[in-house]
Amino acid sequence: MRALIQRVTAASVTVSAQKIAEIEHGLLILVCAMAGDTETEAEKLALRISKLRIFKDEAGKMNRAVGDIGGACLVVSQFTLAADTSRGNRPGFSSAAPPETGNHLYQHFAGALRALGLPVQTGEFGADMAVDLRNDGPVTIWMDTADRA
Known part of the structure; x- marks a missing residue:
């Protein structure tokens, strides 16, 4: 699974002019299930992200x-x-998991974060979403479970 993690002071998702999710200080996590991914990758990614020390301590260090x-x-x-x-100027997406699998792993990933005790809001899988965010830092981190295989 792949994730782009952004440290934010606020973030929200709007679908069809209706705000469906909103957080204050925390993480905006854009996530993609890749072909061949399983629930194990979703759980490992959730655990890694939950432990990612990118918020400042009293000394101002990301700790x-x-x-x-x-x-x-x-x-x-x-x-x-x-x-x-x-290849060319038009991106291909054939390495992404099929939609049914992608949705299942997306939901499983969100559930794994909740199981770790984190408050989690979600967007709507497959919807045309407007994502608003206020970057904090900015701090943006890329993770791919294939990098640790």
Whole structure:
């Protein structure tokens, strides 16, 4: 699974002019299930992100995880993280998991974060979403479970 993690002071998702999810201080996590991914990858990614120390401590150093600061997670499905731009100007997305599998793993990932004790809001899988965020830092981290295989 792939994730793009952004430290935010606020983030929200709107679908069809209706705000469906919103967090304050925490993480906006754009996530994509790749072909061949399983629930194991979703759980490992959730655990890694929950422990990611990218929030400032009293000394101003990035030394705290989202749970340490009482933050929340906004998880948004983003199949375009699977973009292959190696050929031409039009990205290909064939390495993304099929929609049914992608949705299942997206939901499982969000559930795994909740099971770790984190407050989680989600976007709507497959919807045309407007994502608003206020970057904190900015701090943006890329993770791919294939990098640790």
